[in-house]
Amino acid sequence: MTFPSDLDISRATPLRPMEDVAAQLGIGEHLLEPYGRNVAKISLDAIDELSDRPRARYVVVSAITPTPLGEGKTTTTVGLGQALNHIGKRSTVAVRQPSMGPTFGIKGGAAGGGYSQVVPMEALNLHLTGDMHAVTAAHNLLAAMLDNHLHKGNELGVDPQRITWRRVLDVNDRDLRNIVSGLGGKQDGSPRQTGFDITAASEVMAVLALSTSLADLRQRLGRIVVGYTPDGEPITAEQLKAAGAMAVILRDALKPNLMQTTENTPVLVHAGPFGNIAHGNSSIVADLVASRCTDYLITEAGFGADMGAERFFNIKCRASGLKPDAAVLVATVRALKAHSGRYKVVAGKPLPPEMLEENPDDVLAGADNLRKQIDNIRLHGVSPVVAINAFPGDFASEHEAIRQVAEAEGAHVAVSTHFTEGGKGGAALAEAVVAACEEPAGFQVLYPDEADLRTKIETIATKVYGADGVSYAPAASRAIDSYEANGYGDLPVCIAKTHLSLSSDPSLLGAPTGWTLPVREVRASVGAGFVYPICGDMRTMPGLGSHPQAESIDLDADGNITGLM
Template sequence: MASDIEIARAAKMKPIQEIGDRLNIPDESLLPYGRTKAKISAEFIEGLVGRENGKLILVTAINPTPAGEGKTTTTVGLGDGLNKIGKNAMICLREPSLGPCFGMKGGAAGGGYAQVVPMEDINLHFTGDFHAITSAHNLLSALIENHIYWGNELGIDQRRVVWRRVLDMNDRALRSIVCSLGGVANGFPREGGFDITVASEIMAILCLATDLEDLQTRLGDIIVAYRRDRSPIRARDLEADGAMTVLLKEALQPNLVQTLENNPAFIHGGPFANIAHGCNSVVATQSALKLADYVVTEAGFGADLGAEKFFDIKCRKAGLSPDAVVIVATIKALKMNGGIAKEDLGTENVDAVAKGCANLGRHIENVKQFGVPAVVAINHFTADTEAEVQAVKDYCADLGVDAILATHWANGSAGTEELAVRVAELAESGAAQFAPLYEDGLSLFEKIETVAKRIYRADEVLADKSVRDQLKRWEADGFGDLPVCMAKTQYSFSTDPQLRGAPTGHSLPVREVRLSAGAGFIVAICGEIMTMPGLPRVPSANHIRLDDNGQIEGLF
C-alpha cells in the first residue's frame, strides 16, 4: 500500500467552497487560504446561535505506546463512515505542533485512507494559528521586561515573574535560561525559561474562548507576575490584552478542510493533553454542532488524560454534553501493555492481548464514571489475527461494551460502517447522563485527589507543604472553583512511563502547581513531565527534505 503522503498527494480534493456548500456556508463567509483550506468568518459563527445542536461523539484511546493506536485516524475514519451510512457528520480535530513533526511523534492528520488534507499544509504552517499564538505570548513577555526596564511602576517583584516564553519546537536547552544579560541597556538579568507553544496558556485560552470579547477578557486575566506583597499583576495591568487580541483575531476563526472522501473537517487549536487540556477549540466544536447532525472530535493521548480533561474542563466550561465515546485500541498496543517487546509484536500472542486488555478495561470503567456510553474500536493492523481480535471482543463483552473491528486505514469509510452504525445508535439512544467527575465546590487539592484516585487509581497524592499552601492561597484569592488540569506522562496511569497495563498501589507526586487564570484552570505538574520537550537521538528532522521535484520527503 502507498505511504500516507503518497495517498494524500493522490487525493482528489474539492475546492473549499464546495466543502462550505455542504455545510451551507456562503462563499462570502469563507476566508480562503489557497484552494483547499479556509477560515470561517466570525460574523457567520455569530449567526449560528440559536440553532439546535447535533450529537457529540468523543474519540479517545488506551494509553499510547510505540506500537501506535491511531486515534486521529479513527476519528477521521468514523466521520467518513457516518457520512457513508447517510448521516450528516463532520470532524473536529486539533492542529499539529511543529515540535513533534520534527521530533519523533510525527504529524496528526490521520493515516492511510482515513486522512484530512492537504496533509502537508496541516502538519506544517497551516493557516498560521500557532505562529499567532507564539507571537501574542512573547509580546506579553516583551511588555513585562519593558515595563521593568522603564521604572517598574507596577512594582513587579522580578523574583516572581511567572510568565515564561514559548516556541513551537522541541528544544530542551531553553527549559531554563537567564535573560537580559549584556549590560544596563538590556535590562535586569533574571532566570526564565521556555515552554512549547502548545503548553502556552494563550493556546488554552484560544481553545476555550467563545468570541473575541471573551478572548480579550481571558487574555487580560492572565497573571504574569506578583508584587512583593504577593498581589497579582495581570496582562491588562500592562495594557497588553488589546494588542494580543489583535494578533489572535484571525487565529480564533476555525479552519475548514476536508477528508480524503471530501467530507468537512474543522482543525483548530492544539493543546497537548499531557501538559495542557488536549482538546480542539470550543468555537470549532460549538460551530460544528450547529452545522452537522453528528460531530466527531478527539481528545489527546489516552482517556486518563485527554478524555478526563475533555469532560472536566472543556465540557464543564463550554456547557457541552457528549452523547457517545469511542475508545480506540490496537492489538499491538494491547500486547505491549501485556508485557511484549516491540520487536515481538508481529507474532500471535493471545495471552499477551488478554493481559494487556486490563489497560483497556480501566479506560472503559473510567469513561463510564462520566455517564457516557462507550464502544471500543479495534484499529486493525495487517498482522492482527482472528484469535487476538476475538480475545478483545470477548473481554469487552464481559464488561458490557461492544468491540468492533475497524479497517479504515486500508479501506476508508467502508472499513468503519459497522462502527458508525453502532456509534449512531448509542448517540441516539438517550443513554448518556453526562456529569463531570467532581463538583466545583471541592477544594483544589481534593480535585487533584479525585482525579488521582478515581482515574489513575493512585493510593495517595504526594505534595510538599509549599504546593498545598499555594493551592490554599489561590482558594483565598477566589480561584477555588476552577477545575484542575493534570500534567502527567501519557504512557501510564502512574507517573512512571514504564509502568504499563493497569497499575495500582502507586502514588501521584505533584511537583508544582501553576495558575492559568485566563484559561480558567489550575495546572498540577506531576512527576517528571516536561512542558518543553526535547528531541530524540535521531529526530525526524534529520530525514525531512525537498526532492528534485520540490516535494517534501521524510515527513511521513
C-alpha cells in the same frame, strides 16, 4: 504490493473546492475566508447564524493508555467521520492543529494516516493559516512587555524571582529550556533566569482553545497571571496593559480552519494545546460551529481517557456547555500486549519480534487497562464504544479477545480497518457509535465548581487513575492555599502526569493499584481557566533525537515537499 505513503495518498486525493466543502455544512461563501485553494477560515459570525439548527450528536475519540508509538486516535477520528457518511449519516470532524515541533522531530506529521487523513497534509503540518505563529507572537509580546516593565522601573512591584511567564517557540530545542536573558549592557534589559516552552504548551494556546467568542478571548487574556509581588499578589496581563494587543494578534487565529479528509468529509482544524499541562483538545469555537452543521460531530481528545477525555469532560465541556453523546476508546493489539508487562515498546524502534506473533493470552493479560478506561468513560455518564484499530499483522483471535473484554464490560465494540480502507473500513464502528448515541444520555462532570482544589485533585486521582490517595509536597500545598486565597478555587483542575500509565509512574502498566499520586508542584493557568497540579517531570520544550525527521524533509527538483510521513 507496497502500501503508499501518507504523503502519496494525500497528493492523489481529488480535492473539492472549499466552497463545496462548506456547502456540505450548510455554510455560505459569505462566511468563508480563503487561505489559498484548499484551506479556509470560517467567520465567527457562523456561530450565531447557525444557532437555530438542531445540534449534532457529539462524539469524542479517546484511547486506552497508549504506547510511545500512539494507537491511531487521529486516524480513527477521521476514519469514523468518513464511515458515518458511508452508512448514510452526515458528519463533521474537529481536530487539533499539529505542532511543527513533532513534525520536524519524531513524527514527521500528524494528519491521521493512510486513507483516513486530513488533506492536504503539507498544509496541515506546516504553518496552515499561521495560528501557531499568532499564538507565539501574542505570548512573546506579553513576555517582552513584562521585561520592559521591569526595565522601566517596575511600577507594579513584580518580584523578578516569582515571574512565571516564559517565552515560546514552535520548534523542538532543548538548549532553550533554561536560559539567562537580559545579558549585555544596562540598556539590554535586566538579567534573570528564564526559558522557553514549545508553543503548544503556552497558556495563550489553551486560552485560544477554550474561548467561546472574541469577547471571551479578550477577557481570558487579561486574566493571565505572569508573576507575583513579594507579598504574593498576582500580576496579570491586564495590569501590564498587554491583553488588548494580544487579542488583536489573535483576532483571526480565533476563526476555525476548514479542510477536508481523503474522502472530502469536512474537517475543522483549530488550536493545539499541549496534552500534558493543558487540556489537549481542539477548540470550543470549532465545536460550536460544527455542532450545528451535520448529524454527527466527531472530535478527538489527547492521550488516553484518563487524560484527554477526562479533561474534555471536566474542562472543555464545562466551558462550552456542550454534552457528549458517546465516547470512542481506541484500542490496539500491540498496546494491550504492552500492558501485559511482557514487552518493551520504544518510540523509533521496531516492535519486539515475539510481540508480533499470535497470542491472545497476552492481549487478555493487558486487558485491565481497557476495563479501567471503559469505566472512566462511564464515570461521566457517557456510553463507551471500543474501536479495535486493526493493524495488518494482527490476528483475528487477538481482535476477538478484545471484543470479549469490551462486551463483558457492556461497551459497544467494532473492528475498524479505516487506515487501509478509509470510511468503508470503519462502517461497523460507525454503526456501533450510532447505537451508543441512541442510548439515554446522562453526561455529568466529575466534581462541582464549588469543591475545593484538593477535593478536585483527589477525586480524579482516586476515581479516574485508581490511586489510593494523594500526597502534596509542601510547596504544592502552599500554592493551593495561595490560589484559593486569590479566588481561583472554583477553577477545574488539569493534572499533569505521564501519559504512558494510569498512574504517575510510566513504568506501571495495566491498571495499577496500591499507589499514591505525588503532587510536587501546582501552577495556575488563570486565563485559560484551570489549575494544574504537576506529578512528575513534565518537559514543556521537547528536544530533537539523534536523527530527527527534519533531516529527511526537503524539496525535490520540482519544488515538491518530501519526507513528511
